[in-house]
Amino acid sequence: MAEKPQPVRVLYCGVCGLPAEYCEFGPDFEKCKPWLVQNAPDLYPDLLKDANANEADKVSDQLQSTSIAVGTASSGGSSTSKPEEVKRLPGGKIKKKERQEVIIEKVVRNKRKSITTVKGLELFGVKLSDASKKLGKKFATGASVVKGPTEKEQIDVQGDISYDIVEFITETWPDVPEAAIFFIEDGKKVPAA
Template sequence: MAGPEAADTAAALAEPQARRVTYCGVCTLPPEYCEFGGTVKKCQDWLQKENPPMYERLWSADALQASTATLSVDARKRAEKDAHKKALKAEAQEAKALATIAASKVIIKRVERNKRKYVTAVSGLEAFGLENKKMSKEFGKKFATGSSVTKIPSGGEEIVVQGDVSDEIEEFLLEKYPVIPEDNIELVEDKKKKKEPPSVGQQA
């Protein structure tokens, strides 16, 4: 009759073991599925750097040859054609993203609210992959002032920072976020319009 130790061992073996799944740092899919995304080349480069054994298993010359060995000539041609299409699509998407960035502007606007009181409004950061809520917190902490995200009439958002800190924000963005080219930052001044006195004909 089996003793208690044998029973404990059998129970331990019967328990499901947790499986550790690796996820790609580029497309976030498991590496086995990176080929179905639009960033295959970047995924391969990431995997080769972060997990060489898995890269060799999936993308080495021997692995690729083995995966296509059972395919017919026509199937291989189709596979090569599909891979070429995916690569071209990924390049087109990357080029489009770069073009969008090149055409985008970060507007830093100095707004006069009351006499000698100003706020600084910042918009356009989303085009460079920056989150307004996160940036609002950074501005508030950096300049020790109030900072909040508000909706604008056009439907987008802007960050409103208390005080006249337009130059400081430009310097901060250029120093900490090199993804934003200096030529893509525009400083604007929005002065409060003074009320004109009524004309002679309008006076009572």
Template sequence: MAAEKPQPVQVPYCQVCTLPAEYCEFGRDFEKCKPWLIRNVPNLYPHLLQEANDKEAEKLSEQLQGSGISPAGSPAATAGEPSASKQEDVKRLPGGKIKRKEKQEVVIEKIVRNKRKCITTVKGLELFGIKLSDASKKFGKKFATGASVVKGPTEKDQIDVQGDIAYDVVDFIRETWAEVPESAIFFIEDGKRVSAA
């Protein structure tokens, strides 16, 4: 009796990113691949199918609430609903993630390194329409020190200025940029937020 010849393995390739379907999650377009994966290879990513079902249920409940009918069938109560301004603070991103609008505030923090050298970080100037590269040049000229725009720990740009100039920076911001109100400037001291006003 002759041994059976093994059959070749059929590998499904994603039509979006052209990777084998089981590698889509490691590609850069995984969000774009999800619909194709759900339709063509649902057994590889069962959690995607569950997410899709949850999103459909969420959309349906939102449509019912928008029409004034609660999911139970009775008219929705307006007293318990969040106000319109509260809803404006929340923005839905693709994939169902929620993004909250950032408060417009400038946060100044002094970071000590090597027990004697200090760096003063300024975060949030871009929320007032100030270009960070221009602001860092102004800080560097005013305080005769190095200043640069860097990515912070939360992947947002911030300005790092060499030296312990946290209190002088507040006065400089007030003089230079009138659009930044005094009440929107805060310090981080000993892990606590303190208003600069």
């Protein structure tokens, strides 16, 4: 009788997030080397041969100095501009914190009918279902919350309401500054102010 196959255990790099055997193809193999020497020496035997005691000490000193520098930079608090928060995703990709901005775009369909889409209101703490009801009542048209092409929710309002929507948004939701509202015109982002 055949044995039941066991699941494969994968060791992921603590630095870049890739499986350890793929670190050399990742975004920064040099930063991964100390971690690999310590946690997966059998995967890269060349690293063990090349790394003598002095080089290992030098690499660990670099790691400690970078972690100290990062710790002092984050605890400083005296800087006037706040750096953007960076999050590493699996595969080494970097995800930046999403900007708080409202984007308004007019989409024409059937040559004369148009839809105005409003994206980003939820970033200011606005509940989209309430916002769509208020927009529908104000402009006497249909408005609904739909998933956009990027799988994020947006508000679709029937008709071209771009002429008066900025004033309505800033009056109805004071948390949304006029400087954070942008129009998409000819594929370019244009400030509303």
